[in-house]
Amino acid sequence: MSSAGNQTALAPPLLRALPERLLRGIEAVKGSSDGFDDALREIRLHAGRFSYLVVGGRTAALPVALSREELTGFVRTLCDGSPYAYSDCLSEGYLPLPGGSRAGVSGAFVTEGGRIVGIREIGSVVIRVARAVPGAGALAERVFRRMGCRRGLLIFSPPGCGKTTVLRDLAVRLSTGSRPLRTAIVDCRGELSGDWYGQGACVDLLSGCGKGEGIAIATRTLSPDVILADEIGGDGDVDAIRSVESGGVPIVATVHGSSLARLASFSPVAPLIRAGVFGGFVGIERTPDGGFSQYEATESGSFPPVPFPAAEVG
Numbered sequence: 001m002s003s004a005g006n007q008t009a010l011a012p013p014l015l016r017a018l019p020e021r022l023l024r025g026i027e028a029v030k031g032s033s034d035g036f037d038d039a040l041r042e043i044r045l046h047a048g049r050f051s052y053l054v055v056g057g058r059t060a061a062l063p064v065a066l067s068r069e070e071l072t073g074f075v076r077t078l079c080d081g082s083p084y085a086y087s088d089c090l091s092e093g094y095l096p097l098p099g100g101s102r103a104g105v106s107g108a109f110v111t112e113g114g115r116i117v118g119i120r121e122i123g124s125v126v127i128r129v130a131r132a133v134p135g136a137g138a139l140a141e142r143v144f145r146r147m148g149c150r151r152g153l154l155i156f157s158p159p160g161c162g163k164t165t166v167l168r169d170l171a172v173r174l175s176t177g178s179r180p181l182r183t184a185i186v187d188c189r190g191e192l193s194g195d196w197y198g199q200g201a202c203v204d205l206l207s208g209c210g211k212g213e214g215i216a217i218a219t220r221t222l223s224p225d226v227i228l229a230d231e232i233g234g235d236g237d238v239d240a241i242r243s244v245e246s247g248g249v250p251i252v253a254t255v256h257g258s259s260l261a262r263l264a265s266f267s268p269v270a271p272l273i274r275a276g277v278f279g280g281f282v283g284i285e286r287t288p289d290g291g292f293s294q295y296e297a298t299e300s301g302s303f304p305p306v307p308f309p310a311a312e313v314g
Contacts (some may be wrong), residue, residue, distance in 0.1 A: 017077040018043075019070055022051060026060040029053055033060075041160075043127040047071045057290010072122050078103060081245040085260035089189075091116045096190030100168070132196055135163065137170030139294045143280040144174070144252065149181060149226060151279025152241075154248045154269070156257040161284040161292055163254035164230055168196050170252065171228055175201040182222035186214030192230060210265075212236030215251070219244045229253045233268040245277045259283070 018026075026043070030036040033055055042054035047068040053060045066074070078095050079086045083259045086297050089095055095103040104126040110118040157163050171192065175183040176203040181201040187207045197203050204222050206214040210230050213236070218227050227244060229237075232253045241251055257263040260281050264273045272278065 017074060019064075019066065019074070022062070022064050022066065025051070025064045026093045027051065029055070029060055029062065038131075040129050042129065045071060045074070045125045045127075047123050068122065070260040071125060075103075075105060075122055075125060087118055091118050094189060096193075097127070099182045100191045100194040100196065102128045102130070102189060102191055104128070130164070130168075130191060130194075131173075133162075133165050133169060135169065136166045137168070137173050139253070139296065140166055140282045141173045143296055144170075144226075145249075145284060146249075147279045149174075150250055151250045152245060152272075152277050153280045154259070154263075154273070154278040154284065155252070155254045155284070156263060156297075157254075157284035158258055158286070159256055161286060163284060164191050166282070166284065166294070167228055167230055167254055168192060168254070171203060172197055173202060174226060175203045180265075181225040182223065183219035184222050184227045186211050186216065186218065186227065186229040189230070192228070210234070210236060215244050219247055219249055224249055227251045231255065236271060238260035238268060241272055241277060242275070251277075260299065264299070 022045075036055060039056040040053065041056075042052075044052040044054065045066055046052075047066060049065055050064065051062040051064050053062060075095070076083060078097065079090075083090060088093060089111070090105060093105055093109075097103055105119060105122060106124045106126075107119050107122040109116050110120055140153060140291060144151075147153075155163050155166055171183055171185055174181045175197060180200075182202055182204070182280055184204045184206065185192050186209075187205055188209065188211055192205060193205055193207060204224065206216065206218055209217065211232060211234060215227055215229060215237075218224055226313070227249055229251060230253070232238075232241065232255055241253070244251055255263065255267065255269050257267055260283065262272075264270055282294055283297045284292055284294050289295050
């Protein structure tokens with residue numbers, strides 16, 4: 001599934017892993033939906049219950065119920081036949097997929113000593129479809145460059161509104177052109193890696209490590225002009241960001257949040273906001289028609305929103 005306008009990352013190996021009867025159901029919905037390839041956001045699979053597609057702002061049921069055995073087999077295929085090799089990811093409830101897509105996995109988690117070590121009795125799999133959306137990072141780039149590319153930028157929204165899509169396009173914009181920035185990308189979940197950037201991008205990708213560790217490594221070894229990180233807020237993130245900011249390297253990061261006021265008051269990144277680590281803020285919100293808009297937020301309010309440049313986000 002692809003289009004000329006937006007690069008879809010629902011890769012052929014993933015399509016081949018889906019049960020044939022589910023593929024037939026997807027094709028039926030595709031045939032009755034204009035712009036399906038550009039608007040497909042999620043494929044939601046449930047053991048013993050109907051599957052669902054999220055297309056644009058609409059959730060459509062597929063009368064296809066996979067058995068728990070089929071769902072477990074699908075996850076095993078996504079793990080290249082070895083779930084043990086992906087145990088760290090599965091214990092965090094996700095699997096990285098080709099091209100920057102991601103599968104969320106739910107079920108009965110297994111714990112040892114109060115720590116999640118695995119998952120059994122898989123109950124659902126939610127495939128988040130990634131794609132490149134040219135223009136998605138335009139507002140964020142404008143805010144960042146207005147600060148002379150010297151202050152941090154925080155991009156926030158509720159889940160599923162397109163923070164990662166914005167970050168991907170921003171990485172392209174900052175790392176290419178006549179005066180590219182040396183751009184280090186800390187990609188813990190495989191959503192920022194892939195063929196997004198092209199041969200001309202001055203990008204260094206770090207994966208397989210925690211965000212805090214990746215930020216520290218990039219600062220010490222890669223001499224970046226800017227560091228990008230997705231979904232900060234975990235253990236070690238705040239200390240690492242404070243350290244890199246004090247060293248003179250700005251960080252552009254995303255975080256879950258509904259408003260700047262709540263982030264500054266209650267979130268794990270509140271100390272960074274209060275310390276002035278971020279000089280600019282871009283929020284993303286849902287619109288009544290099922291789309292999304294972006295806006296620049298400030299402590300005293302926000303500027304008028306601008307439409308998201310496409311229906312699909314990731």
